[in-house]
Amino acid sequence: MKKMILRKTISKEAIKEMPRTSFPGNIYVIQSAIEAEKAIAYLQTQPIVGIDSETRPSFTKGHIHKVALLQVSSIDQCFLFRLNITGLTQPIIDLLEDPGIIKVGLSLKDDFMMLHKRAPFIQQSCIDLQDYVRPFGIQDKSLQKIYGILFEEKISKSQRLSNWEADVLTDGQKQYAAIDAWACLNIYNLLQELKRTGNYEVAADIKEEEKNLIISDK
Incomplete structure (x- = not known):
């Protein structure tokens, strides 16, 4: 099998x-304590889940909203x-x-800082992809760029600044939210497989003049 070439960075272009x-699976919007209990019962059967959170953007200086949404995804249920x-x-x-369930996310420090403002807890068994990708030579830190490097697909960010406290979440918001948690899990699973098989190599640095040529071609 041909080795996967991992770029160190990737351009927005x-x-x-x-x-x-x-997101190819099922998305469930949880709006009651009973629904939350049922959802968690399923998620506790999973060894690894992807997580992310969303907060309503504030356009007033000094005013910050509490985290509005927590996304937790298995490979086919979010x-x-x-x-x-x-x-x-x-x-x-x-x-x-739960120390028995691995939680994979990106920039988890920020997510947990916001979640701790809602209730105290001590998170366990968490993996931050910004740290996890480094041994694979990946230098980019955004979810969109890491996913682009590994899967050659684009994660749309068009819903990022939408109202996450709206009475009803739009289909676009639900897709966006699900993808962010699911993508973290996808990245982790692929990197685990590459680590197991060793079937990858880090791309060589591109010379500056070649970079300029690539940019001008676009």
Whole structure:
């Protein structure tokens, strides 16, 4: 099998040319404590999950909203916990504190800082992809760029600044939220497989004049 060549970095221009990725599984919007309990019961059967969170953007200086949404995804099921409606319930806290379930995300320090403002808990068994990708030679730190390097697909960011406390989440918001958690899991699973097989190599640095040529060609 041909070795996978891992780029160290990727340009925004290169990502724009890639096909857009989409979440292929089922998305469940969780808006009650009972729904949260059922969702967590399923997620606790998974050894590894992807996680992310969304907060309503504030356009007023000094005003910050509490985290509105927590996304937790298996490979084919994603649950969107509407924390602005339910709060951070005990079953969700139990999942975050469970040492037997690996939680994979990106820039997790920021996510947990926001979640801790809703309730105290001690997260366990967490993997931050910004640290995890370094041994593979990947220098980019954004989810969009890491995913582009590994899968040659584009994660759309068009919904990032939408209202995550809206009465009803749009289909676009649900897709965006699910993809961010699911993509983290996809990245981790692929890197684990590459680590196991050793079937990859880090791309050589591109000379400066070649970089300029590539940019001018576009």
